Amino acid sequence: MKIGICAPARPIDRIVEAKLSALAALSFPDVELVFHPQCYESDGHFAGSDERRGAAFLEFANDAAFDAIWFARGGYGSNRLLHSVIPQLGPAARHKTYLGYSDNGFLLAALYARRIGRPVHGPMPSEVNRADAGACVSRSLAWLTRGERSVLEPGLAGRPAVAFNIAILDALVGTPWLPDLTDHVLMLEEVSEPMYRIDRMLFTIAHATQLKGIAGVKLGMIKDVIENDPPWKGTAEDMIIRWCGEMGVPYLGRAVIGHDANNRLVPFGIA
């Protein structure tokens, strides 16, 4: 099992490689982690220019020696690669798992829309720095290496599902990079936004023509909410129930996904 790690958005520090390699050597000895040098590069906001990040992703995705691509970190920037990178994915890219979340939801969506590989929403290498004794990154490694189902979101009851950060799904709505999610359970999570912005993004999702056929919505974790001025009335769950009503789809309860050490994995489609 050979896993290639690249950074389509923001860079990571070398300490991530040291910690994750040590953890893998101990708990997942059959895994070989290959960090692309691009992970540590920096160009303004990004882990290298668009060309550099795109080339690193393509190099690993199109190499048949890798079983999986693991996105090092989120932030912002993976959307800027889609236009040039997705058309260049070859046959070797079709037989891989692609794992990450947050900003990398852009890539997961585009891959799923084009039926390339197996996109999975789940913890990323940068999260080895969480104070959770490696629990969340181990969940990703357990899925990649052993297909361990205990690490999956517990509500994946045989229905096709996807999971997205709300801001990323909002940014995908109306573009050809949003996959057909007919009959899918849509799981949503958010971090560091005020309530009025979450409400505005849910307006877009609820009114999106492309999302009319979804099976229902589950609400993941809404973390580190930025104070709303004036204070917002009601909870995130009240909010999602309102928009599900206007969308005409059932609200299916909570999901254990989000920017949190408890983040569970959601393989896109049928798990």
Place this chain on the structure above:
Amino acid sequence: MKIGICAPARPIDRIVEAKLSALAALSFPDVELVFHPQCYESDGHFAGSDERRGAAFLEFANDAAFDAIWFARGGYGSNRLLHSVIPQLGPAARHKTYLGYSDNGFLLAALYARRIGRPVHGPMPSEVNRADAGACVSRSLAWLTRGERSVLEPGLAGRPAVAFNIAILDALVGTPWLPDLTDHVLMLEEVSEPMYRIDRMLFTIAHATQLKGIAGVKLGMIKDVIENDPPWKGTAEDMIIRWCGEMGVPYLGRAVIGHDANNRLVPFGIA
């Protein structure tokens, strides 16, 4: 000339009515300004509940005695009215001008999409509080009362045009509330966002299937940019040129619109 003022998003203070009425009495004596009491109400984030804001808008829009509806202030909330309000607009609503911008772009878009009345992007009553001796609100009154063309954005050269706040257009993309903008010049402005978010919203606009036929893009004012961490490389103009390239439409230069005392009016369609 009777102008009805209501607040589909956030409330205004009564001082706005006093100042604006005094200004109108002096400079636009033929105008009657009617402030709906809903303008001063408050319900959490909004100027009254969705029902209350929607009812106030419908009351004035469906009243043939009003020649124009002027949106008091932006903020957030006009999107929450579209679903219930737009289908209830009757014949009297079709013969009016609707003037405002920022969050009220949701209403302007939906009205334009349904070919109801004459939506116009321009200064709002709340801006009588600007330190500009009433210049920007006077521009709106000069257009409403005398059709004065000197107050219009100077680049409206006989081509159909629209103007939007980038976040509002981004939120409309993918929904049926976004009008058909084929052959239109699209003018964009923003306020109080970090560069990476503006970039992400322009990604959505550039890749939006619904916007494929636009004639070109003009960049309005990008005000009060929130510091990007790490610093963003390049200017807002560099950014829009990049996305126009990826979108395959010409960048047509700057537009004098935005969250600023110099904000000029843009009547939707042919001015």
